[in-house]
Amino acid sequence: MSTLLDIQDLRLSFKGLRGITDVLHGISLSIAAGERVALVGESGSGKSVIARIVLGLLQETRSARVSGKVGFDGAEINTMRPRDRAKLRGTEMSMIFQDPTSSLNPTFTIGNQFAEVMRRRDPKLSRAACDARAIEMLTEVSIPNPDRILENYPFQLSGGMNQRVMIAMALVNHPKLLLADEPGTALDVSVQAQTLRLMHDLVEKHGTAVLFISHNLGVVREFADRVYVIYRGNIVEEGPTASVFHNPGHAYTRALMDAVPRITGAGLPEVPEVSDAFLAPMVRHDRGAA
């Protein structure tokens, strides 16, 4: 498998009123074409900024300093011209956000928003062609009466429906990489489970690589082939999902796993306070081990 996303020694700091804050301390992460990779960590660990760097958004923020290598499909995102980076967004890579209802534009119909996305790849596309393709995508995410949905505004649909619309929209241009930041966290568990299964099948069918950002270990276990665990701007553990879950090697990963309440009812775990062991060097699992 060829490497699609290749991040090497990525560092990020923000310049603020109280001097410079380091956020990422040399992150290396790679995703092969068609691979589903999860990035797990607590809030503030730096997981969402990685997605924003891959999209090329933080490089354009004046207070942010980004260094290191972000290779995408043979090109280097960090040194690219802003115009070229903008061209990649929505075409070669796309993003799904946590709350679907607030990330769709409330003033345009679903059909309008689909057309806008599709014309990023092909500006000359007719509205009829856009609608036809949108209906095809909406059918793939099991939305009933897709032709009617195109006339609707986001607020007329339920959260679960909007999430499916977002997934369809993110995949309509056949991106090579999908960035999913806590998808479905705002939804009910059963709706979340459904949409994740749907997204899983869809990216598998289209061969889309996914960077799946989440704090929910259970969801990650079901979705990803490989896992990175991030703690305070450092990757602390990396490996195939089964291997990391069966045999967590890093103190922080173990603490995370222990802290998750189980439906088998082992009681509430004693959670260690933040310890120096959490800052121990990264643990890497061999490929194919489980």
Add this chain to the structure above:
Amino acid sequence: MSLLTVDNLSKSFSVAGGMVHAVRDISFAVERGECLAVVGESGSGKTTLANMLLGILSPTSGSIRFDGTELPAKRRASHRRAIQFVQQNPLSSLNAKRSIGASVRLGLDTYQIGERAQRWAKVEDALEEVGLPREMRHRAPSALSGGQRQRVGIARALACDPELVVLDEPTSALDVLVQARVLRLLNDLRTRKKLTYIFITHDLAVVRNVADRVAVFKSGQLVELGETAQIFTAPKHPYTRSLIGAVPVVDDAELDLRNRLAKGT
């Protein structure tokens, strides 16, 4: 005698185009010292029920009895003090313009608890009880982390010396490590202060480990009520089974159990 008895409770709202029946004909009782979990999806009526218990909404029909007396639509201060509330989002539930201490003290002043001169000490005791430093009463909510804010929310409720605490998704906004600590704290406080909890949540894995009994809500109706151990070994209602079937799990023992329960065998 049960601490709380709810009989044939209903609440309807009239909206454009008809009526919404948010809670329909619900009856259950909560025993002193137990933790009853209320689970269900959004829109199932969990929060409407909580608001009726707290006296924020008045029921359309039915009755709520607390400690043997029926609660009127307009609550007396003693009842408001005895039934306290811990909210989901600790940032938006604390007044940003007030110090932590002032927020915690508000209940003490409202219900005239203790001597005026001793109230700041009581506030600091309450903070200490939830594992926060006493001097934190001078800080603003914005200076605290999410876990600390939720502890303040708990301290605020407990400072009023309640008998029943209604917790609405108290840990859903927190990271797993923080969540685990706050859940332990809630458990310890319940035993230590002999509290009764109504724990509203959508997270069944949390429910399994904190609740004595579980009430499952669907579209405003109570579809299953039982001991936690029984719900997680032999759920009876298909909806309960489907809820358990959707729980994201992290280990193989859980996966086995979940798949077995979801299938209903």
